[in-house]
Amino acid sequence: xxxxxxxxxxxxxxxxxxxxxxxGFDRVILGLSGGLDSTVCAYLAVRALGPKKVLxxxxxxxxxxxxxxxxxxxxxxxxKIRFREIDISPQVDAYFAAxxxxxxxxxxxxxxxxxxxILYDFSAREKALILGTSNKTELLIGYGTIHGDMACGINPMxxxxxxQVRELGRHLKIPKEILVKKPTAGLWPGQTDExxxxxxxxxxxxxxxxxxxxxQKPDEVVAAGxxxxxxxxxxxxxxxxxxxxxxxxxxxxxxxxxxxDFLYPYDWGK
Amino acid sequence: xKIALAQISPVLGNPEQNLKLHLDYIRKAVSRKxxxxxxxxxxxxxxxxxxxxxxxxxxxxxSPAFKKLLEASREIDxxxxxxxxxxxxxxxxxxxxxxxxxxxxxHIHRKxxxxxxxxxxxxRFFAAGRQFRPFDTGQVRTGLLVCRDFLHYGSSYCxxxxxxxxxxxxxAAPGRGVDEPRSPGFQTSRMWELMGEAISFFSSAVVVYCxxxxxxxxAVFAGGSFIYSPFGKPIAQLPYLDEKFEVVEVDxxxxxxxxKSWPFRRDERPEVIWQSLEKIIRENHEx
Numbered sequence: 001x002x003x004x005x006x007x008x009x010x011x012x013x014x015x016x017x018x019x020x021x022x023x024g025f026d027r028v029i030l031g032l033s034g035g036l037d038s039t040v041c042a043y044l045a046v047r048a049l050g051p052k053k054v055l056x057x058x059x060x061x062x063x064x065x066x067x068x069x070x071x072x073x074x075x076x077x078x079x080k081i082r083f084r085e086i087d088i089s090p091q092v093d094a095y096f097a098a099x100x101x102x103x104x105x106x107x108x109x110x111x112x113x114x115x116x117x118i119l120y121d122f123s124a125r126e127k128a129l130i131l132g133t134s135n136k137t138e139l140l141i142g143y144g145t146i147h148g149d150m151a152c153g154i155n156p157m158x159x160x161x162x163x164q165v166r167e168l169g170r171h172l173k174i175p176k177e178i179l180v181k182k183p184t185a186g187l188w189p190g191q192t193d194e195x196x197x198x199x200x201x202x203x204x205x206x207x208x209x210x211x212x213x214x215x216q217k218p219d220e221v222v223a224a225g226x227x228x229x230x231x232x233x234x235x236x237x238x239x240x241x242x243x244x245x246x247x248x249x250x251x252x253x254x255x256x257x258x259x260x261d262f263l264y265p266y267d268w269g270k
Numbered sequence: 271x272k273i274a275l276a277q278i279s280p281v282l283g284n285p286e287q288n289l290k291l292h293l294d295y296i297r298k299a300v301s302r303k304x305x306x307x308x309x310x311x312x313x314x315x316x317x318x319x320x321x322x323x324x325x326x327x328x329x330x331x332x333s334p335a336f337k338k339l340l341e342a343s344r345e346i347d348x349x350x351x352x353x354x355x356x357x358x359x360x361x362x363x364x365x366x367x368x369x370x371x372x373x374x375x376x377h378i379h380r381k382x383x384x385x386x387x388x389x390x391x392x393x394r395f396f397a398a399g400r401q402f403r404p405f406d407t408g409q410v411r412t413g414l415l416v417c418r419d420f421l422h423y424g425s426s427y428c429x430x431x432x433x434x435x436x437x438x439x440x441x442a443a444p445g446r447g448v449d450e451p452r453s454p455g456f457q458t459s460r461m462w463e464l465m466g467e468a469i470s471f472f473s474s475a476v477v478v479y480c481x482x483x484x485x486x487x488x489a490v491f492a493g494g495s496f497i498y499s500p501f502g503k504p505i506a507q508l509p510y511l512d513e514k515f516e517v518v519e520v521d522x523x524x525x526x527x528x529x530k531s532w533p534f535r536r537d538e539r540p541e542v543i544w545q546s547l548e549k550i551i552r553e554n555h556e557x
Binding site: 001002003004005007008010011014015018019213262263264265266267268269270 | 281282283284316318319320321322445448449450451452453454455456484485486487488490510511
């Protein structure tokens with residue numbers, strides 16, 4: 001699972017530069033949580049376009065992740081990029097005052113979609129393309145909010161597993177405290193991804209790598225030394241979340257239909 | 271012979287702009303006194319065409335772009351990629367390569383092996399070519415291939431058996447596989463180089479591979495174009511991922527020298543291969 005880091009950096013910075021230009025933008029915007037993924041993405045964006053072309057939005061809900069906010073500020077200052085802090089508490093609280101719930105997943109999804117809605121608004125105001133920061137691990141197991149943190153203009157990091165993103169972060173010399181802290185989606189105080197998923201990223205990524213990249217069957221992954229229960233759970237998570245990775249199906253009734261047999265490239269004419 | 275490699279990034283679905291790009295590079299190649307300039311696969315249209323393939327298909331005898339390129343070929347030989355609509359069989363469109371020289375179309379090769387699996391879907395949008403046929407350019411007997419054709423070694427064998435001393439592959443090959451930290455390029459780049467080295471040596475032929483760069487719909491075209499000598503030695507290796515134009519001096523006399531040192535060509539028995547293949551095909555069909 002080790003990757004050729006200079007080649008990856010060259011490929012991804014080229015991708016950011018080219019796709020931003022093709023989309024008709026000359027700068028990018030991203031939500032900066034102070035976590036590993038958005039930090040690495042910001043570093044790549046600065047390498048691709050220079051600090052003046054990168055805008056970060058820091059969007060805390062109350063003091064749910066104040067450590068993350070501090071890390072995000074530090075990253076923005078180190079990279080010398082423009083950043084804005086937008087507190088999403090008023091709109092989230094107003095909504096849940098009308099429709100109360102204690103369900104942290106519902107609350108977390110709503111927060112992710114508030115941030116998405118602000119990012120898209122600022123994308124239009126600032127004429128900046130939104131960089132997605134979802135990694136391959138969370139895309140595969142569906143650990144993200146559809147139309148929330150998964151929404152973006154382009155995603156430079158979606159083919160890198162979480163542990164590979166960490167390797168890349170080390171290579172790009174991001175702040176050490178971000179490299180070593182436990183990843184969190186910031187859904188509730190003390191929440192960690194690994195606690196919620198029930199597996200360490202190291203183990204999760206190694207299983208996903210065998211299943212996906214090496215095309216092994218679940219039984220073969222078990223034979224390679226992984227617990228059957230864990231392998232089965234991961235396979236189930238992949239299956240259950242396919243809808244998050246696709247455009248919704250369109251009922252085909254005509255002779256030519258969007259998505260079925262009306263097929264044009266994304267980069268059409270660019 | 272001086273061969274120019276144009277490792278470019280065509281604009282997807284914009285033939286007018288790509289024609290300009292071609293003419294620019296042709297001028298550059300002429301000013302560098304090159305005898306031949308080679309462009310990548312589908313260089314006039316871009317690669318990820320999907321439904322655009324049928325819309326951008328041209329008849330080489332009628333296409334205004336061909337007219338311009340034919341004019342340009344009075345000064346320098348050209349190899350490029352385009353979507354061909356069969357003049358004699360309308361509705362069929364091919365992923366094709368053209369060789370133009372002295373104002374004439376010397377040869378058009380229609381891609382035979384259309385990758386249609388994983389990230390590739392060429393078989394959905396193109397008809398498959400049905401032959402490999404080397405031709406004379408006045409300088410050297412030449413065989414054309416398009417991308418995946420080259421990875422099926424029977425394709426190069428046909429050109430070898432037909433006497434080609436120059437095998438040209440135009441390509442739009444995405445780079446894939448970054449988990450070999452010590453290799454400078456993608457794992458797939460190594461695959462193309464391996465084939466280039468083997469085919470050039472065992473065919474005692476010059477092997478030219480021109481791949482594109484740039485990004486289309488998330489695919490990353492790897493570049494890494496190369497030329498191998500008839501002795502299997504690399505005589506040009508262009509960078510991975512970056513746009514690059516390079517003129518390479520190729521000594522065609524090396525073909526004869528290599529064939530004297532290693533008489534693979536003299537000792538080849540295509541009729542034995544043909545008879546064996548015939549039996550194999552017949553037996554497989556009788557199963």
